[in-house]
Amino acid sequence: MDEIIDGLYVGSSMAESDKPKLKECRITHILSVASHYVPSYPNEFVYKLISIDDLPEENIIQYFPECNKFISGALEEGGCVLVHCMAGQSRSAVIAAAYLMQKDGLTSEQALTAIKKKRRQINPNDGFIDQLQLYYDISYDVSPAKALYRRFLINHSAEHYREYGKIENIVAGVDPTTQQMLPTQRLVRCKKCRRALVIEANILDHQAGVGQVAFSYNKRNGSGANTPHAFPQNRACSSLFVEPMEWMDGISDGLIENKIACPKCQAKLGSYNWAGAQCSCGKWIIPSFQIHRNRIDEIRQRLQ
Template structure:
């Protein structure tokens, strides 16, 4: 109708609309902690209304949010993502935000405590993994207990299986990243193989320090031929014993003689060491030779090799036990 006026929404009803929108998308996990999606970032005023001052963005694209303390963690929602290595920093950010004093004013805020929003794209997987880790660490919960608690609060969370596996590993490390953990070293090597299929530009920090270039009281292993120090005991990546001879049944010829049962591993599977770098980069598999006398020590395969016990180890850097000698340091002072 000509001359008709469109009714304008009053300020109070506008704020009510924002509150309704916020309540339908962003959910409170506990005091000062929210889980949400990228759509929540479209309403900065609504975030401020909830007392949000810190935002942890676990996504593929970094958001632009002036006026907020933002931590961006680049992460894809797929099996190639290493979220485990970033959990401690994420949890620290949430803890710092919870303890910080807010510098923002809000008409509905009753305290000066800061609140933090953890979000990913849909608010279902990556953000759920981070908050589950936070609940595990701060409330001393198992991964199953923490995830079940979050599912009760937000039933649509649906963490991918890879992140659940990483949280299980996080729990095994007592909810604190331990670079010296055998489990973590094995996990990181697998992720490197997935991320760098061409095996080039691999992070140098995956290579253990060459023990020949540093002194340590830890047990070491030397080349049996030239006595060159090759690796430390802490570089050995232990694995569960396999099923023995039955694991090699696919290699037997029909009517052939059964292979002997090998219940004890004949090789050490270790993390890569600095002296191996030239041989490993850009090469899928090959021999491991002594850097001093070039005698054969073992072999490597980034996609795995089978141990004599039958267990498949991935990736595999194996040193044959009959090619190296273990050297233990004796504390003479303790013997007196």
């Protein structure tokens, strides 16, 4: 195992089982980030167990806040912490990087570079690296209130459906009528009864054309050019694609597909399908929460 900063070590499962070395390094707390790991010395160290596989599609960012709290708490008590996975290359490195990012305001690249200087063999999978970048983009605040994180969770649910044929852990956009209406650049209302449906943060725009688009959570690149995950508004499309919303029938029940109707007047607005659907422009959107533009009013408001 290797000391990354004072009191914080990263290592493998072999390091966790090496009691003499743990004592030599004055380890008091052990954070295990592996699948169904059984602690070697549960009565001699303070453990925290995170069961997760080293796979790009795993949601590791959800554990960053509690892991950061465990590490910082141990260090504040004057203890030393070992963060380990099986090989000490991917999961443990990512958890340590997230801690450094939050503590020192680092980018994902800066944090991983700092760790690699002390432990050269680290090699996080691409999915985990993307989630570290997302962590930076949401200012280290892992909350569904953050649009980028919400998009990540929606995409994660869609991937779970493709893999297992069911939807779990759905995060839906907050009904705009149940929260204080802040000034927004874009408000969508039912054309028939004028009930507010979605705001700017709930809308997924896309470029017209063939190909596939998934709900994504990456921002524009440093030059300001469009990345594959940044979509300008396309007025040519006959439908508007949005996030799943609290007011949509069947969302909380995990329905794979259903009609979308106005929750106030029941006017037919469109439909949704977690497997995706094609826009009139030819683009395939996954998942698809599609509202027809001729059934809504889109209002532009000036920010105060």
